[in-house]
Amino acid sequence: MRARIIYNPSSGREQITKYLLDILRIFEQAGYETSTYETTAEYLSASNEAKRAAQAGFDLIVAAGGDGTVSEVINGVAGLEKRPTIGIIPAGTTNDYARSLQIPRHDLLEAARFLVSQEAIPMDIGKTGNTYFMNIAAAGHLSDITYEAPVKMKALFGYLAYLIKGAEKLPRVKPIQMRVTYDGGIYEGEASMLFVTLTNTVGGVSPIDPGATIGDGTFTLFVIKTANILDILQLIGMLIRNGKHCDDPRVLYKHTSFVKAESLDGQRLMINLDGEYGGDAPIQFTNLHHHLRVIGNPMNYIDSVDAKEKKNEFVKALEDLDVK
Numbered sequence: 001m002r003a004r005i006i007y008n009p010s011s012g013r014e015q016i017t018k019y020l021l022d023i024l025r026i027f028e029q030a031g032y033e034t035s036t037y038e039t040t041a042e043y044l045s046a047s048n049e050a051k052r053a054a055q056a057g058f059d060l061i062v063a064a065g066g067d068g069t070v071s072e073v074i075n076g077v078a079g080l081e082k083r084p085t086i087g088i089i090p091a092g093t094t095n096d097y098a099r100s101l102q103i104p105r106h107d108l109l110e111a112a113r114f115l116v117s118q119e120a121i122p123m124d125i126g127k128t129g130n131t132y133f134m135n136i137a138a139a140g141h142l143s144d145i146t147y148e149a150p151v152k153m154k155a156l157f158g159y160l161a162y163l164i165k166g167a168e169k170l171p172r173v174k175p176i177q178m179r180v181t182y183d184g185g186i187y188e189g190e191a192s193m194l195f196v197t198l199t200n201t202v203g204g205v206s207p208i209d210p211g212a213t214i215g216d217g218t219f220t221l222f223v224i225k226t227a228n229i230l231d232i233l234q235l236i237g238m239l240i241r242n243g244k245h246c247d248d249p250r251v252l253y254k255h256t257s258f259v260k261a262e263s264l265d266g267q268r269l270m271i272n273l274d275g276e277y278g279g280d281a282p283i284q285f286t287n288l289h290h291h292l293r294v295i296g297n298p299m300n301y302i303d304s305v306d307a308k309e310k311k312n313e314f315v316k317a318l319e320d321l322d323v324k
């Protein structure tokens, strides 16, 4: 068995290089003939190397970095006929995907030991055009906000902090007349944003969808029909407190294997794929069922202590704003 570790030396707190020899030792001792590749700032360096290594016959490709590196590695191999198993050493700042797979996130060596001791499981990924996403596609005003917000606000908790702190100052969010097509239905009407999710943790908030079964071939689709900031904050409160947002009449909530989103009134509908700009609507997302084998355990997600603390902070911030 051969493993290729693609690591981003600049991810997170730049710790990965320090632990690299120990990580190599863990993989070698587990029976992998292991080599490493250091990514560069050059566009798609992790992607290109992942593709090359897959074509060279590596059995396992480990993305050691943040969500950006993981996304690049997955995009490098997802279009190939023969795809290696993917492992993740979470060395970034948010590490959403690793969180949803329950990979240890606070100790790089523990993550490496986890990878050599756990099974790979088949995961669904999303496809739009020639781009793949593993966690979330978002569209609408919330993604507009992301581009103005500082980099660290990429994650959902960042969005929330931004929304909550700036609630009074935010420009009025104008609804967009949208058509959203999904398995067996069409929503046509006003909406401010939509989310298409594959895992149950986004920006550290989980579960996004208490009714989701990870890897069942469907996305969870949320269309937020309201553009009123107070309504949106209330929905966020429900998401954090009890998951009741799924049943709220201001939300369209579906499980579907494809989604098509269109803007009907000429307003720009920007798409964000796993935290990066991913083009404009009209756009179609397709769920590729069990397309990649990824090491981890996406079931039975339990909030970590830090997730609980963050949730409490947000509930408090919402209460301070008098959002019930």
Ligand SMILES: Nc1ncnc2c1ncn2[C@@H]1O[C@H](COP(=O)(O)OP(=O)(O)OP(=O)(O)O)[C@@H](O)[C@H]1O
Binding pocket: 008, 009, 010, 011, 012, 013, 038, 039, 040, 041, 042, 043, 044, 065, 066, 067, 068, 069, 070, 091, 092, 093, 094, 095, 096
């Ligand atoms: N050697 C390098 N020097 C500088 N930047 C790099 C290098 N290698 C990769 N990059 C850049 O790092 C970015 C990806 O970072 P990544 O997501 O892995 O870490 P992060 O931003 O710290 O974590 P997170 O996404 O979890 O916040 C890409 O934009 C990529 O071009």
